[in-house]
Amino acid sequence: MMVVGFNHNVVYKGEMFHIQTEDSGIANPHIITLLYRGGTIISSKKTSYADIIKIENLEQVVEDLMKEQHKDMLRRLKAAEFDGRLFGSQSQAPAAPATPVTPPQNASATTQKPTQSLDEIILEYLITDDN
Template structure:
């Protein structure tokens, strides 16, 4: 069984928690949950029963977990859950609070530290 991944992410001024766990060989699935204030907003569950006999199962499961964890953070950042999170219909949605932006060190624009960290976490680079 592979240990899990946990990240607290600030998105549009609010803190979200992403948690990914492996249930182990007896129940071979990976589950990722997106929380806000203790409430589950979204989940992804992936079975790996079909690959349980591979030689390097632990490494394969860890890689699957990382990708699924990053996918949930990407989906959050892409605003996929905004309607559910902020409980606004698209027609009358007020803009969500935007965190204060800091100038980028290279002068290429502005990005908050929270956005920089989230971008780093969701990149495909390991």
């Protein structure tokens, strides 16, 4: 079964942001990632995978592309790439790092609790994995 998307809320410099990544499916083969603050789109990235649609392991490749694109948007936010747009000329914006709304209880993927949701596992991976 194909993953249709990832959604995560992240607090960055005291403000809530939402990152959403979706696959539009084989009929419209592209992945879209959006970064929101209060319902306003701050940034977007769209990647087509039309050129690889006939590969055998398409589902896994698309899921990996989605994870990487989602993780990249989170990294860009944490790297202050959007700060000029977000905070204007406020050079004194708080310097708190991006943190998940619900911090992961465990940093190791091998010790995940079986009751942890897939979203929680992915969020933990996205935030702790800097590869």
